[in-house]
Structures are given as structure tokens and as C-alpha cells.
Amino acid sequence: MLDKAAHILECFTPDVESYRLSELARCTGLPKPTVHRLTADLVRLGWVERSGTRYRLGAKLFELGSRVPRRRDLREVALPFLQDLFEATRETVHLGVREGLEVVYLERIHGHDALRLPSRIGGSLPLSCTAVGKALLAFSGAELTEELLSRPLPSLTPRSLTDPALVRAALEKTQVAGLAYEEEEAVEGVSCIAAPVFAGGVTVAALSVAVPRERFSAARLAPAVRTAAIGLSRVLREGRRTEDGARFG
Structure with a gap:
């Protein structure tokens, strides 16, 4: 039943x-x-x-869902960095984690533009179709990448990457730059940039900024995304406590 x-x-x-x-x-x-x-x-x-x-x-x-301890703690620790990222960009920001071959979104702060986004708190999207997913995938080991590429790749828009060679190339660029990009692959008219978050040498999450395609500028957004991800990684590495006394790391 x-x-x-x-x-x-x-x-x-x-x-x-x-x-x-x-x-x-x-x-x-x-x-x-x-x-x-x-x-x-x-x-x-x-x-x-x-x-x-x-x-x-x-x-x-x-x-x-909000009672799941580790995810709740991660969200609480990450929230100040998400707020800083929003203040720096005034765009929609996300916090996501990996669940199998999908991204699960733990938090989203809306920008001033009412973007039509498929992401929602508690919802999931394919790893290969999102900047958050690529940031998680690129730093989670070759075994996970091969598992994903051994299956048919999902398509959310005409620009979603469904060729394994293109996904592999995108992940290699992400590993070099430390930043992942997505151009209208999850929803048309929106581009995204993301950076991985680490704790104990493991990729535990990713932060991203989503903007209308015509306003996307890596030069403007990359420093803010990178700074937020590095700051959150540092806090998680040090195992600081959240406001309610829970400990992450």
C-alpha cells in the first residue's frame, strides 16, 4: 500500500x-x-x-523534508552566503545538492526579474541540464560521470546537452575554471553560472546565479559566485555551528 x-x-x-x-x-x-x-x-x-x-x-x-538534519544544517549555514550573493548580483540564486543523477534544490532567492524557472525548493532537475548539476558532477569523480553518460541524457530544451562528448567537454572546462555554465539548457531565455561547495574534500553542494540570457555576463557574475562558494566551503571545512547549535562538517 x-x-x-x-x-x-x-x-x-x-x-x-x-x-x-x-x-x-x-x-x-x-x-x-x-x-x-x-x-x-x-x-x-x-x-x-x-x-x-x-x-x-x-x-x-x-x-x-525540512527535518532532514544534514540538509537542514547545510541550508542554514549556506543562507548568509546566498544572501550575500543575491546582494552582490541582484539576481536569482540557488543552493543545490546531488541526489543520484539529479540536483535537488534546497534554497532559492528570487531576483527582481520574474524569471520562469523550473527549479523550486525541494524539486529536482537532471544534473546535465543545469549549471549546479555540472558543478556537482565535475567534482564528484569519474565513476559518477561515466554512470550518467552511460544512460540517455535528458533534454529540457533544444539546447540541452544530449551528446556525451559535449557533456564531457563541459565538465572538463568546469574542472579547469572551477565554474560551471548553462546556456538555456534548463529553460529557454535563461543562463546560469555555478560553483561547487566542498566539505572534507567532498563536493557537498553548489551555488548558482540565474539571469536572463541577454544580461548574462561571466565577468560580472563569476567573482561573486566564486567568493560565495569559497566562503561557504571554508565554514563547512571548519565545522562551524549553525544558529540552532547543529554542527555541519
């Missing part, structure tokens, strides 16, 4: 945030009476919310 409930929850994505029961039944392949019974239980638990005839993920899931 838990597997079936999980199938329902996994239907919700940044692109499709609400469903009718019939749509959930089609998405999961489960009988409609089963979906009706399970969604009623999920609503009772607060994991799903009902609005009229439509269902969406509930706030309880966000609350549970």
Missing part, C-alpha cells in the same frame, strides 16, 4: 502541480477507487491537499 501511495506522490512535478482523481489514476495506472481511497488518507495526513476537485502536495511534506 505504501508503494501505491508513493506512486501518487511521485506524479506531482514542477510542471504539473495539481491533478484530478481521474488524472492521478492515469498517471499511476491504479484503479480509480484505489486512488480515491489513498488520496483520502494522504489528505488526512496532510501530505496532500484538496482544493475542489483537484489535489496538490501538502505543506506537511515540506515540513517533513
Whole structure:
């Protein structure tokens, strides 16, 4: 039964945030009476919310996710650096970590432009389609890169890198520069620059800035991104405590 409930929850994505029961039944392949019974239980638990005839993920899931200790601690330690990065650029900034072959976004601070971005807090995107993902991938070892390149590469836009040779070349450039770039590969009209964050010699996260393509300037953004990532890495390396006393590193 838990597997079936999980199938329902996994239907919700940044692109499709609400469903009718019939749509959930089609998405999961489960009988409609089963979906009706399970969604009623999920609503009772607060994991799903009902609005009229439509269902969406509930706030309880966000609350549970925020209790994951290591990620919560990382977000709290990183937040001042994200705020500094936002102040320096006035653009949308992200904090992301790797989960398998995807980026999971722990925090996002919006810039003044209302960019249409696929990233959302708690949401995930393919590593190869984002600057955050490339920054994580480039410094996480050859084995992970080969695992990713052994599979069909996802495409979110016509400019997403689906040729393994192009992804490999992008990662090599990232390793040399210490910065990863993404040009309209996750969403059209937006470019991004990211830098890895290290703790104990391991890549634990990446910070990024996303801007409208026509306003992208590596010369303007790179120093701020690099400075924020180095500062956060230093704090994590020293294992400083967060405000609530939790320790990271």
C-alpha cells in the first residue's frame, strides 16, 4: 500500500502541480477507487491537499523534508552566503545538492526579474541540464560521470546537452575554471553560472546565479559566485555551528 501511495506522490512535478482523481489514476495506472481511497488518507495526513476537485502536495511534506538534519544544517549555514550573493548580483540564486543523477534544490532567492524557472525548493532537475548539476558532477569523480553518460541524457530544451562528448567537454572546462555554465539548457531565455561547495574534500553542494540570457555576463557574475562558494566551503571545512547549535562538517 505504501508503494501505491508513493506512486501518487511521485506524479506531482514542477510542471504539473495539481491533478484530478481521474488524472492521478492515469498517471499511476491504479484503479480509480484505489486512488480515491489513498488520496483520502494522504489528505488526512496532510501530505496532500484538496482544493475542489483537484489535489496538490501538502505543506506537511515540506515540513517533513525540512527535518532532514544534514540538509537542514547545510541550508542554514549556506543562507548568509546566498544572501550575500543575491546582494552582490541582484539576481536569482540557488543552493543545490546531488541526489543520484539529479540536483535537488534546497534554497532559492528570487531576483527582481520574474524569471520562469523550473527549479523550486525541494524539486529536482537532471544534473546535465543545469549549471549546479555540472558543478556537482565535475567534482564528484569519474565513476559518477561515466554512470550518467552511460544512460540517455535528458533534454529540457533544444539546447540541452544530449551528446556525451559535449557533456564531457563541459565538465572538463568546469574542472579547469572551477565554474560551471548553462546556456538555456534548463529553460529557454535563461543562463546560469555555478560553483561547487566542498566539505572534507567532498563536493557537498553548489551555488548558482540565474539571469536572463541577454544580461548574462561571466565577468560580472563569476567573482561573486566564486567568493560565495569559497566562503561557504571554508565554514563547512571548519565545522562551524549553525544558529540552532547543529554542527555541519
